[in-house]
Amino acid sequence: KNQVEQSPQSLIILEGKNCTLQCNYTVSPFSNLRWYKQDTGRGPVSLTIMTFSENTKSNGRYTATLDADTKQSSLHITASQLSDSASYICVVSPFSNDYKLSFGAGTTVTVRA
Amino acid sequence: EAGVTQFPSHSVIEKGQTVTLRCDPISGHDNLYWYRRVMGKEIKFLLHFVKESKQDESGMPNNRFLAERTGGTYSTLKVQPAELEDSGVYFCASTMGQTYSGANVLTFGAGSRLTVL
Numbered sequence: 001k002n003q004v005e006q007s008p009q010s011l012i013i014l015e016g017k018n019c020t021l022q023c024n025y026t027v028s029p030f031s032n033l034r035w036y037k038q039d040t041g042r043g044p045v046s047l048t049i050m051t052f053s054e055n056t057k058s059n060g061r062y063t064a065t066l067d068a069d070t071k072q073s074s075l076h077i078t079a080s081q082l083s084d085s086a087s088y089i090c091v092v093s094p095f096s097n098d099y100k101l102s103f104g105a106g107t108t109v110t111v112r113a
Numbered sequence: 114e115a116g117v118t119q120f121p122s123h124s125v126i127e128k129g130q131t132v133t134l135r136c137d138p139i140s141g142h143d144n145l146y147w148y149r150r151v152m153g154k155e156i157k158f159l160l161h162f163v164k165e166s167k168q169d170e171s172g173m174p175n176n177r178f179l180a181e182r183t184g185g186t187y188s189t190l191k192v193q194p195a196e197l198e199d200s201g202v203y204f205c206a207s208t209m210g211q212t213y214s215g216a217n218v219l220t221f222g223a224g225s226r227l228t229v230l
Contacts, residue, residue, distance in 0.1 A: 002155055043117070043204055043221030044156075089156070099146055099219075100172070103156040 003027045006090050006104035013080055013111055021107045023073040023090030035064050035075045036089040038106070044089055047075070080111045115139065117222035119205050125228045131193040134225045136205030138187070144168075144208045145188050146219070147180060151201030159203075162188060195229045202226050 004025045013019045032051050036044035048057040048064040056065045061078045090104040118137040126132050138145045147159040160170035164185035182188040202224040
């Protein structure tokens with residue numbers, strides 16, 4: 001069983017609307033949790049990074065939250081744009097070997113005009 | 114600054130053949146990592162180089178996979194002989210420092226898609 005589970009698997013939203021993606025993890029102890037955006041045919045690009053002591057982090061219209069007690073994170077996209085269409089991947093870095101990242105399967109977001 | 118470059122972007126080979134994937138990390142990045150995503154599943158760690166040395170290759174699936182980084186610059190990942198289950202996208206990433214922290218952003222390449230028929 002994957003240590004990082006994401007939901008939903010995919011979603012479709014209209015341009016201008018908001019959406020929230022979920023990430024549940026079991027990696028423990030962990031060093032940090034990142035959200036990556038992966039456009040089709042491109043490598044993942046980091047959006048936000050949070051350590052276990054942080055609750056929220058924003059990057060423009062992207063806001064990530066973290067609840068280390070319940071081991072849950074969310075990524076909120078505000079006022080979506082067509083360019084937000086991509087796969088969003090939750091990545092957890094363990095404390096011991098921080099390059100052995102645990103990746104979620106990703107949520108595919110499609111923004112339609 | 115040039116990013117992480119991977120070649121080829123897509124390779125289609127038959128079962129039993131050999132394929133070599135190449136990764137050029139960001140100049141000056143001592144740490145190079147290989148990951149892969151197979152069958153639409155999550156991305157998984159394969160191995161980690163520090164300069165030319167293999168720091169951790171615990172994620173390599175079997176001895177059909179051989180990674181090298183001669184001279185500590187670019188790296189190659191050879192699959193010989195390729196099997197159907199090797200199909201997927203192979204990502205390379207690099208960082209300057211040895212610890213993956215907020216100060217050392219992990220930069221990914223676009224990936225090499227491997228299709229084994």
